[in-house]
Amino acid sequence: MKASLKGRYANEKNTAGATLVVNAGDVKLRASMSDATFVDGPSLNGLTLAVGKPGFFIVDYDVPKKDFRFQFMNTVRVAEMPLELTYSHSRGDNRTAVEGAFMFDSANTVSANYVLGTRNCKLKYSYVHGGDTTFEQCYDWGKMAWDFAISRRVYDDVFKATYQTSNSDLALEWSRNSKFNGTFKISAYMNLAEESKNPKIIAESSWDLEI
Numbered sequence: 089m090k091a092s093l094k095g096r097y098a099n100e101k102n103t104a105g106a107t108l109v110v111n112a113g114d115v116k117l118r119a120s121m122s123d124a125t126f127v128d129g130p131s132l133n134g135l136t137l138a139v140g141k142p143g144f145f146i147v148d149y150d151v152p153k154k155d156f157r158f159q160f161m162n163t164v165r166v167a168e169m170p171l172e173l174t175y176s177h178s179r180g181d182n183r184t185a186v187e188g189a190f191m192f193d194s195a196n197t198v199s200a201n202y203v204l205g206t207r208n209c210k211l212k213y214s215y216v217h218g219g220d221t222t223f224e225q226c227y228d229w230g231k232m233a234w235d236f237a238i239s240r241r242v243y244d245d246v247f248k249a250t251y252q253t254s255n256s257d258l259a260l261e262w263s264r265n266s267k268f269n270g271t272f273k274i275s276a277y278m279n280l281a282e283e284s285k286n287p288k289i290i291a292e293s294s295w296d297l298e299i
Contacts, residue, residue, distance in 0.1 A: 091109075096291070174187040236250070244264050255279065257280075
C-alpha cells in the first residue's frame with residue numbers, strides 16, 4: 089500500500105490532502121481525501137474513490153456528489169508511430185471529451201482535445217530540444233487565442249513559464265521531484281493587463297510513503 093500526503097499554500101487559503109493506493113494485481117484502488125474530510129470531524133466531504141488499470145481505464149466516484157467519471161485510454165500505431173487516445177465522460181455535468189496525441193518522434197508531438205457539443209477545442213504542438221528544453225504552443229478555438237509555454241529541466245528541477253494571450257496571464261513555476269525529499273512546486277501568477285501586477289503565490293508539496 090502506498091500513501092501520499094499533499095499540502096497547498098496560497099495567499100488566501102491553505103489546503104491539505106491524502107491519497108491511499110492499493111495494488112490488486114494490474115488494477116489500482118485509490119482513495120483520496122481533502123482537508124474537508126476531517127474538518128469538524130470525519131465526514132464524506134472531499135472523498136473520492138477510484139479504480140483503474142494504468143494505460144487502460146480509470147473510474148472515479150465522488151462520494152459526496154454521488155458523481156461518476158469514466159476515462160478510457162488506448163494506444164495504436166499509425167505508420168509505426170504511437171497515437172495515444174483518451175475518452176472521458178463525467179456523468180454529473182454530462183461532459184464528454186476526446187483527446188489524441190501523435191508522437192512523430194522523441195522531439196515532436198501534436199495533440200488535440202475536444203469537448204463534444206461545444207467550441208472547446210484545443211490543438212497543441214510540443215517540441216523537445218536537446219532532451220531538457222520543451223517549447224509548447226496551443227491554439228484554443230473556444231477563446232480564439234494562443235497559449236505559449238517553455239520549460240527546462242536542470243537535474244531534478246524544472247523551470248516553466250506559461251503565457252495566455254486571451255487574458256494576458258503569465259505563470260512562472262519551479263518544481264522538483266526527489267525520491268528522498270518528496271516533490272514541491274512554487275508558482276507565481278500575474279495578469280499583465282492589470283495595473284498592480286501583484287503576483288499570486290502558490291506553494292505545493294507532497295510526500296510518498298510505503299505502508
